[in-house]
Amino acid sequence: MVGLVALFDRDVFLKLAACDLFDDVVTAFGVAEAYRLPSASRAGARTMLRRWRPGDAVRDAFLARVEMLQRRVEVIPEDWVTDCQKEPLFNAMIGADTNIDAGEAYLSIITLKREDPNLLISGDKRFIEGMAALFPTDFAALRPSLVCFEDCLKAVVEMQGLDELRPRLTLAMECDGTLKVALGRDGTVTQERFLEALQGFHPLRAQFA
Incomplete structure (x- = not known):
């Protein structure tokens, strides 16, 4: 695009x-x-x-x-x-x-x-x-x-990898409830689990079919 x-x-x-x-x-x-x-x-x-x-x-x-x-x-x-x-x-x-x-x-x-x-x-x-x-x-x-x-997070994580972005996301994790839950309490979640959490909380998930 x-x-x-x-x-x-x-x-x-x-x-x-x-x-x-x-x-x-x-x-x-x-x-x-x-x-x-x-x-x-x-x-x-x-x-x-x-x-x-x-x-x-x-x-x-x-x-x-x-x-x-x-x-x-x-x-x-x-x-x-x-x-x-x-x-x-x-x-x-x-x-x-x-x-x-x-x-x-x-x-x-x-x-x-x-x-x-x-x-x-x-x-x-x-x-x-x-x-x-x-x-x-x-x-x-x-x-x-x-x-x-959630789409923005997914796009940049898939482009750069969660490990590359983790320090920035961890500093800001309290700014958004979905981000906080997706990263987990200690911020060591895997990329696969992180992306699954984003989809689970996506405001348009009812449209996923």
Whole structure:
């Protein structure tokens, strides 16, 4: 896959920064252009840090990477956002009780409507459940482009090997529940077991058939 446009939601963008895997993921998926939501930023990292609570050195390194990526990765263009707001699907998606926020709606509609070969990189389980339940036709069209955090981990581990990535993943393992469980308490899990755990916790595992 070469020349892809990748659209990153906040959570996956920040988790990849925490694991120092953003560039590895871009390489693994053949991404030519990357865009992020405005909330995928240092300011947007505050909620994640409150949950994660890393030590000072790990926190400072994480925030430095977020700032660097914030400079390198462009926010989704304003005209793309404006076009989304004209779509009836946008208002339907952000309606009451959909579990879909505006950022996820923007990224979904951009992915569905643009002719570019896009990847929507998002790991929000409520978003996936809401799309699948309430907008099944649109979700079916979106599904081939949807990449979750688990997919990102799987791609880089298969490309480089778990042993190569283990030090980075271990430092950041508390940032994500699936990563923590997949690595195990002592971080010595085998690559085979690690990949099995990722599949077991994958938000789209109901689609595996």
